[in-house]
Amino acid sequence: MAISFDRAADFYDQTRALPPEVADQVTECILRLSRATPETTFFEPGIGTGRIALPLVERGYAYTGVDISEQMMDKLRQKLVGKPHQLTLINADITTLPLESGVFDVAIAAHILHLVADWRSALAEIQRVLKPQGVLIYFHHPGSGATRNDPIDQQWRTILERYSYQADFVGAVTEDVLGYFQAQNLAIETVSVAELPRIRTAAEALQTYCDRIYSNLWQIPEPIFTPAIEDLKTWVQQTYPDLNERFESSYEVTVTAASRAR
Numbered sequence: 001m002a003i004s005f006d007r008a009a010d011f012y013d014q015t016r017a018l019p020p021e022v023a024d025q026v027t028e029c030i031l032r033l034s035r036a037t038p039e040t041t042f043f044e045p046g047i048g049t050g051r052i053a054l055p056l057v058e059r060g061y062a063y064t065g066v067d068i069s070e071q072m073m074d075k076l077r078q079k080l081v082g083k084p085h086q087l088t089l090i091n092a093d094i095t096t097l098p099l100e101s102g103v104f105d106v107a108i109a110a111h112i113l114h115l116v117a118d119w120r121s122a123l124a125e126i127q128r129v130l131k132p133q134g135v136l137i138y139f140h141h142p143g144s145g146a147t148r149n150d151p152i153d154q155q156w157r158t159i160l161e162r163y164s165y166q167a168d169f170v171g172a173v174t175e176d177v178l179g180y181f182q183a184q185n186l187a188i189e190t191v192s193v194a195e196l197p198r199i200r201t202a203a204e205a206l207q208t209y210c211d212r213i214y215s216n217l218w219q220i221p222e223p224i225f226t227p228a229i230e231d232l233k234t235w236v237q238q239t240y241p242d243l244n245e246r247f248e249s250s251y252e253v254t255v256t257a258a259s260r261a262r
């Protein structure tokens with residue numbers, strides 16, 4: 001079953017936005033890897049609120065996005081009210097794209113394939129709508145347990161294991177997608193774009209679990225989530241007697257561009 005982000009539309013941008021300097025680095029990296037000209041056409045499966053798309057749309061590029069969440073796409077539409085743009089948004093599942101074959105120069109898969117159980121079909125569909133020499137830019141998404149050097153996240157996983165709950169993503173993580181590119185004999189270029197620091201207090205971090213801000217918390221059944229969150233609260237209170245203590249974790253933004261050898 002597809003994981004719609006309808007429930008996250010009202011808080012996605014507050015919790016996932018890239019700092020402006022990192023957003024600029026991401027945009028410049030995409031333009032370089034795709035060897036973009038003003039005529040370059042972009043496609044993004046799982047476009048969401050346009051975190052990656054908006055800077056490219058605002059630069060005037062023709063951009064098509066697909067998402068199963070109308071509410072996420074509405075947030076993006078609102079950002080463009082009164083502005084000229086060449087953005088087309090389509091409500092569809094990325095495993096069966098209602099699009100013609102061979103039409104886009106660049107596809108951007110950002111934080112989407114880990115959510116899609118049938119990610120091989122999604123990748124096949126993305127490749128189908130790309131032009132033969134098109135470029136697929138994949139944003140790495142490490143597997144559970146390797147996501148970030150965040151002690152609270154690590155403890156959460158330990159607690160879930162105690163409840164015999166597998167916190168793995170339903171779709172593809174980085175090694176799956178890179179393996180797929182290799183099996184397809186695609187030419188690849190991998191770039192470390194930026195280090196994304198995240199500084200917050202223990203109380204703020206704990207609250208993101210209580211409020212189920214991240215999608216890997218949505219699927220956990222209540223009989224597991226309720227006691228597990230109590231365990232996490234106890235651990236955080238014991239580990240950080242001052243809940244306003246600030247601690248830093250980080251996440252590396254890495255992308256791989258894949259294309260048929262030119």
Ligand SMILES: C[S@@+](CC[C@H](N)C(=O)[O-])C[C@H]1O[C@@H](n2cnc3c(N)ncnc32)[C@H](O)[C@@H]1O
Pocket residue numbers: 002003004005006045046047048049050051052066067068069072092093094095109110111112115116
């Ligand atoms: C984590 S968000 C990423 C959004 C955007 N790419 C970004 O990086 O900010 C994932 C988006 O993919 C959408 N989505 C999840 N599964 C999907 C599917 N099978 N087909 C289409 N959209 C999907 C969700 O509704 C959500 O808007």
